[in-house]
Amino acid sequence: MSTRTGEAHAPQTDALRTGRTDVLVLGGAGVDTIIHVPELPLPYADSYMIDSGIRTRAGQTGDFVALGLAALGLRIHHLDLLGDDPEGDLVRALHREHGIGLTALPQPAGTRRAVNLVGPDGRRLSLYDTSRARPGDRFPEETLGALATAARHVHVTITQPCAEALPVLTATGVPLSTDLHDWDGENPYHEPFAYAADVVFLSAAALADPERTMRRIVERGRARTVVATAGPDGAYLLADGELTRVPAETPPAPVVDSNGAGDAFAAAFLYGRLAGEPPETCARYGAIAGAYACTVPASRADAMDRDRLLRTAAGPRR
Known part of the structure; x- marks a missing residue:
């Protein structure tokens, strides 16, 4: 069976055959092209010589959350739209390599892609190609509902068309989480995700008052746990x-790249939550995994495994 048809292949059907997975990750599959630049912001110039090379690898927010959860020993299934293109093949190969179930639905507009400019201190600037989506894109309700009810938890990325999937997901009663990334607390696009999820992650980078935004999420939505990194x-x-x-x-x-640190934090936090740990322990797991992710070069897709996470957490704070 071709992996480009959008139909499930092993281990994609495991969730439906056995009846259970730990986490369904929705959306956020794609590829990044990594370019190391001498500084950020990058001053204007006619050209730059990139001695470290320019590399394209699979791994956007949904891929990294799925990878982080799988490295921690959880059974993961990932659902998204992928193109019949070389970028889609990279995403499929990443999931096969790490044993992550993938249901890839056809995306005629092509696989999601981005360019990441990475500075010497590990900070990044991401340029997202928004042409790789169509306004009418949707996840089939039958497929979405079947995969969601086969999971203990669903993590919803904020990529299109995940917002349209929220009513189906909330109707299943399966706990939801989401990552709002660098939300400023005002952009209305993020609000359906913020108010539908039981666990909300976001970055504090664009928030003038993190506590106020976090409490507003709780007051207006379902969440009882909110984390601002x-x-x-x-x-x-x-x-x-x-x-x-x-x-x-x-x-x-040494810190080489911050890309994927928030995804690693979310994955380790959810691992702790599904293991029945209190929120404080889950957050410690997240901080440990996020710190590790900052040491992984942008050209690689890697995540902390369970033994290392638990061993680090059992020791003194570093």
Whole structure:
């Protein structure tokens, strides 16, 4: 069976054959082209010589969350639209390599792609190709409902067309999480995700008052747990009405790229949540995995495994 048809291939059908997966990841599949630049912002010039090379690899937000969860030993299924193109083949190969179930529905507009400019300090600037989507794109309700009800949890990325999937997902009663990334607290696009999820992740980078935004999410939506990551300043955790600060963890190696750190945080937090750990422990797991992700070069797709996560968490804070 061709992997470009959008039909399930092993282990894609495992979720439906066995009746259970741990997490369904919805959306966020694609490829990134990585370019290391001498500084950010990049001053205007007619040309730059890139000695480190320009590399394209599979891995956007949904792929990285799925990869992080799978590395922690959970059974993962990923649902998204992919093109019949070389970029789609890279995404399919990534999932096969890591044993992640993938249902790839046809996307005639092509596989989602982006260019990441990465500075010497690991910060990045992402340029997203919005032409790789169509206004009428939808996930078939039967497929979406079957995969969601086969899962213990659903993580919803904010890529199109996931917003249209939210009513179907909430009707299943399966717990939901989402990552709003660098939401400014005002953009209405993010609100359906913020108010439909039980667990909400976001970055504090664009928030003037993280606590106010976090409490508004709880007041207006379903969430009882909201996490705002703040890079080297750690994170804010709002759980059961109480706001606490989560210290940052010291990366185990030099920081080379921040790409995927938020996805790694979310994956490790969800691992802890599904294991029945309290929110504070889940947030510590997230901080550990996020710090590790910052040491992984942008050209690689890698994630912390369960043994290393638990061993690090059992030791003193670094």
